[in-house]
Amino acid sequence: MLKVKDSCTGCGKCEKTCPFGAIKVENKKAAVQDNCNLCGGCVQVCPFDSLELERKVEKKDFTNYTGLWVYTEVKADGTVRNATLELLSKGNELAKELGQDLCAVLLGSNVGELAGVLASYGAKRIYLVDEPELKEYNTDAYSTIIIGLITKHKPNIVIIPATPLGRDLAPRIASTLEVGLTADCTGLSIMDGLLLQTRPAFGGNIMADILSPNTRPQMATVRPNVMKMAEPVEGARCEVVREKVSVEPGLLRVKVVERTRTSMPGEKNIDEADMIVSGGRGACDEGDLKLIEELAKVMGAAVGCSRAVVDLGIKPKSHQVGQSGKTVSPKLYLVAGVSGAIQHLVGMKSSDVIIAINKDPDASIFQVAKYGIIGDLYEILPKLTEAIKRERGL
Amino acid sequence: MHIVVCVKQVPDTTEVKVNPETGTLIREGVPSIINPFDQFAIEEGLRLRDKVGGEVTVISMGPPQAKAVILLGLALGADRGILLTDRAFAGADTLSTAYTLSKAIQKLGKVDLVLCGMQAVDGDTAQVGPGLASTLKIPQIAYAETLEVKEGKVRARRTMEDYIEVVETRLPALCTMTTPSNFVPTDPPFSKITKAKKKPYAEWTAEAIGADPGRLGLKGSPTWVKKVYSAQTKEKAIIIKGSADETVAKLVEILKKEHFL
């Protein structure tokens, strides 16, 4: 429950922050309304530290926590990010095993029409919060609202794609709720009715299986491009539960000063590509990545690169594959001029077919490759590009 | 301005190997280093301090040998160092770690800006920073690349999935730092190291920070590690050698066989 301490001065900051209209100043003191769902938004902003949240975590009796929720990440172009669809696909299997409902959480502005897509990937119910102020992601607004929803509806499991947004949002929610959160999972399953979360650690050197038995909801962020997307069921329907909130300015503590879109429409984003041709420092002798780019073009593949290439200023970070870049697992990952430092391997080793080209027979990249070509990429790539052009009649 | 930088000592993951029989980590002989993202956070904090004036405190939660990373922070130029060390902290997951750090930071009094590295290269979770911000009840800016402080606000540039943005929030706030491509970590020369030993350094226990024992270590960690094992080793690669023409011909065959052509 939410307690108002004597130090409250009735300044009203909490009233100006609460999205659910659940706290009002009455007689110079804050008064908690009946519909308070313990989201904690007001606690974050009270200048006098006068609000205290006591969560009664009913340990061990979690029978009233039911449902598997997936967070819906909406892209700049208004469509649902593949990572969410992957999680719904996996979530569907898990929910069936538990005999519970698969739901999606969707925040944004004018996003109601996305319910159809979410339903086609298995969501039985959507918790929708649709307000103009929620058009762009904001940590405080989104986390506070979702915490409110979780406290009200008590899901058993909440999974979020481990995108930069997801990794900004999830720990904020988990920390406030004081529940277990496992990051960057590459595997999910059910064990003894609990969510078994599998993730890599130590730069991908080991795998760990993790459980959160004593807190609810069990939370996890899941790596994009690992779970397989199911075939969507056309025309599937689902229930939409709309929560009305008012997004007060006091809630939005971080403001966007300027924003520049970097993903060009039409340019293949590496996380959603089926085929990637990737180059490392070894391919940059001429100060560019042209040989890689030309091969990618004739193959219809996206262009990836190692961190060294980004450091040299040859390609922007959005093309970077690796521990501090993106994790990809396309059907084909053809890579040249990358020695295979662990930081790069972590980002691509779960690709279906890896073809590696390197002069050095001892290069670590060959440890994860299905096909290893020992040769000079400056001779091989141009000839390969020509050969493929001929094959495809280009 | 009081800036607090949270740092962690980690094993050098580029050197870590896995025992193929037991599937566990071989930690012997693996050097301990400062988490690379944390070094950048320290250097960025020092840069801000030098620009707007103030003090930088470096803090870490770890076993006694983690003192080395605090000393490194002091040698780089921080003003004060604190190591949170206590057997009670052992086994803490990210939630418990964030709680412990928050108690220590509260004990420090007035804090304007908290900086953390984006993630630790052993855990790779990136959860402590945002969890700490939430527990301290301050706004967070994650994945910041550069920082600017002016008129009681911090402004950060960061690269998200589809865009680059500049965001801003009032202090006190917390930022998690991602290293820019051209960052070369500073190595302190001799004079800086001798100065470091003379700076204020303290070791705080659970009792010193007034921590609730129920929220520390394994007890305070809702996530449990059930099992640890080595990642699956793939089959050995099929190696192709030869002249460029032979190799290319074989590659075309492979691409056809795997249905990419």
Add this chain to the structure above:
Amino acid sequence: MEEWFFTEEQQMYRESLRKHLAKLITAKVVEHMEETREIPKETIKGMADFELSCPLVSEEYGGAGIDLVTAGIIGEEIGRADPTGSTAVYFLVPAAWSRMIFLYGTKKAKEELLPQMTKGTIWCGIATTEADTGSDLGSMKTTISPTEGGYLVKGAKTYISGVREASTMGGGHVTLARQTLDKGVRGCTLFYLPLKDTPGIKIFQDREMGREGISTGGFHIDNVKIPKHYMIGEENKGFYIVHEGYEAARGIIACVCSGAALKALENAIAYVKERKAFGQPLARYQGIQFPLAEHWSRMMMVRDWAYKALRIMQQEKEKKATRFETSQAIAMAKLWAPLWAFDAINFAMQVQGAYGYSLECTEQKSLRAIRSFGWAEGTSEVMRLIVARELLGKDHKGY
């Protein structure tokens, strides 16, 4: 494992220094030194920026004010980082000999020269050897005699490090010459001789087997006048203090040799684990294991001893050790370190077979560099004489 002879600061410094030198002395820099026979300017500046120029000089004159053990640490790390040995010499010679100006020079000379030396903008070398005089210093031919306003120096010095550096960049050499001709070593004087733009100085250079990045050569001294304030110590008393310069250099050299040899052995270890012959890695053969164990043990022991010797020398300044303890300990380190290092590096070369002989091989470069320390700053033979002298007493001196 914490080294018993390092303080916490020295331990931290060693780690920081190792990382920094790896960035500063890259394979490209080594290539540059071999091709142009010069250390790149950025590397020199990088070393100066990291407080590696004449660091034994106190902070009053811009030096880092380190002690001798820390100087040894720098020597060991540079020994590891630079297989050509060029930057090791570039560091240790000015470090050891600027210290002499610092300890025994006139105030005027210190104020004029030391701030530039600690900034790394001028060089400081040592010149005692001549064409006909090496270990037998008493028979040197270069002379110094008082004249109006200073001293007049006449003669020639050979096999001197840094002649090009001092004459182009600026700087000079701490030089020994005879002042009172019939007194042998008891009539020698130590002084600073500037090389750049000094009328009467004509330098020449040699081409050497190793240490490509630093020049070795000599200079003719044709009636060169030096001012009074360039005297180091007292007239005719030069021989009584010059040993301090040698000893600092010798101690650091022992550390350089240890660093270079241990690195070579580490490279050999990595190699023998990978390379296979007759069905198994070379590492499994006792023919590799026995010599490896021996070389490793020797280098670790002489390394420990080198630090101990430098510590004794430091303690002598604090009156906690005697002159004789210092000279013996340092001589022991300088006797064995270059000899054992040469053998260890030679072994590391041998296990690599034909590749060990190629110019690409690091060990081959190291071997050529380390060989010089068998004679530089005192020959192995003189080291034996020193140790024996301390054991047997002056009555039984072997020279």
